[in-house]
Amino acid sequence: MDTLVVDHPLVAHKLTALRDVRTDSPTFRRLADELVTLLAYEATRDVRVEPTEITTPVSPATGVRLASPKPLVVPILRAGLGMLDGMVRLLPTAEVGFLGMVRNEETLQASTYAERLPDDLSGRQCYVLDPMLATGGTLAAAIRFLVDRGADHITAVCLLAAPEGTARLEHELADLTIPVRMVTAAMDERLNELGYIVPGLGDAGDRLYGVAD
Numbered sequence: 001m002d003t004l005v006v007d008h009p010l011v012a013h014k015l016t017a018l019r020d021v022r023t024d025s026p027t028f029r030r031l032a033d034e035l036v037t038l039l040a041y042e043a044t045r046d047v048r049v050e051p052t053e054i055t056t057p058v059s060p061a062t063g064v065r066l067a068s069p070k071p072l073v074v075p076i077l078r079a080g081l082g083m084l085d086g087m088v089r090l091l092p093t094a095e096v097g098f099l100g101m102v103r104n105e106e107t108l109q110a111s112t113y114a115e116r117l118p119d120d121l122s123g124r125q126c127y128v129l130d131p132m133l134a135t136g137g138t139l140a141a142a143i144r145f146l147v148d149r150g151a152d153h154i155t156a157v158c159l160l161a162a163p164e165g166t167a168r169l170e171h172e173l174a175d176l177t178i179p180v181r182m183v184t185a186a187m188d189e190r191l192n193e194l195g196y197i198v199p200g201l202g203d204a205g206d207r208l209y210g211v212a213d
């Protein structure tokens with residue numbers, strides 16, 4: 001897996017405000033949205049394009065447009081939904097599929113409770129959105145799911161990643177022959193005993209949408 005930690009002062013500035021425990025939900029949602037758009041610029045660096053002929057006011061010209069089949073953006077519910085608008089702002093013609101996954105907070109095992117994706121992802125570039133790469137169980141299962149459907153290029157976009165989760169992805173996805181990338185705003189220090197990223201930002205879903213159950 002190819003990992004990119006985006007090194008940019010605006011990314012660091014927005015991430016710092018996002019981490020702050022005093023940041024309220026509306027501000028957290030806006031910052032997450034802005035941060036994703038900055039990450040999306042890097043995450044889509046290898047999006048497939050094809051040549052197209054246009055005419056400028058001055059002369060004919062050859063440019064590019066997004067190639068077919070269109071990319072598929074997959075937010076992982078719930079927290080990944082807070083990244084969707086920021087991503088499709090840069091990829092407005094992308095299709096969107098959904099994966100609902102939740103981590104059991106005692107066992108830290110991820111399970112899937114909803115799936116709405118095309119049956120056949122052959123030849124598709126997929127962008128998986130999940131703010132937190134903690135133990136890596138959720139993202140490893142999501143990526144495996146997309147590969148089993150035929151995806152041939154996968155980029156995960158995460159606001160934060162932990163070294164433990166990144167190492168797990170490297171290990172569990174080592175057999176894949178397709179390109180897999182992970183783009184994040186920061187590689188944090190570690191996981192704590194509860195499986196939370198340190199220093200992290202807390203529970204991303206709760207901070208976006210309010211406390212669950």
Ligand SMILES: O=P(O)(O)OC[C@H]1O[C@H](OP(=O)(O)OP(=O)(O)O)[C@H](O)[C@@H]1O
Pocket residue numbers: 076077078079080101102103104108110130131132133134135136137138139165195203204205206
């Ligand atoms: O790397 P992992 O250890 O698997 O943890 C990361 C997952 O945990 C959080 O989701 P959560 O289960 O809290 O669901 P939510 O988005 O509905 O809050 C987060 O949004 C990731 O999907």
Ligand SMILES: O=c1cc[nH]c(=O)[nH]1
Pocket residue numbers: 132134195196197198200201202203204205
């Ligand atoms: O730190 C963490 C770990 C998992 N899920 C979160 O929302 N935050």
Ligand SMILES: [Mg+2]
Pocket residue numbers: 079203204205206
């Ligand atoms: Mg959560």
